[in-house]
Amino acid sequence: MGWTDDRVELLRQLWSEGHSASQIAERLGGVSRNAVIGKVHRLKLESRVKSADAAAAQPIIVQETVSATPVTAVAPRVIAPKVVAAQAISQSRPVARTLGATALKVELHPDEEEHVATATQTSAEVVPMTRKLSLVQLTERTCKWPIGDPLSPDFHFCGDHSGDGSPYCSYHAKLAFQAVERRRR
């Protein structure tokens, strides 16, 4: 596919709207993100890097997340609240990892699973971390488990890594599976 006038126009629009090169490439079809970037340069469109990265970066809603999360109340011994807050504010990834160390146990080694499961079940609804991704940010390998009321402003998706193939992360894949099983009976 070549760069017809209308395709170029669409490119201009999407780029100015802050879409990433890969997103635009998908939208247009028949071109790679490199092609898009290359074209953008040839067209001398603005290096909208600032806003792009800013958009790519997770909005800092962390406060709400931390305070609202039952982690502190449910498992006080695991992580000191202050530590959690500090890390949460600094970066999003590390937080996931840190909390993940706790949350991931739910889906870890089969032999330990039972052991952990007991403790987890007792402490109710401590779900793995989510990356709070918006619809636009989902990819082939992000968990698409919806969280919250779709009509609510804070609605988002899990966004955790989904094992190659399934649309959900291992944790939510289990939930989905259970749900289906339950419904069948």
Add this chain to the structure above:
DNA sequence: CCCTGATTCGC
């Protein structure tokens, strides 16, 4: 690792 844009350079 996955993703982002930036650059280079053969076609």
Add this chain to the structure above:
DNA sequence: GCGAATCAGG
């Protein structure tokens, strides 16, 4: 002009 490969960064 085009875009894959590669680079640099988060």
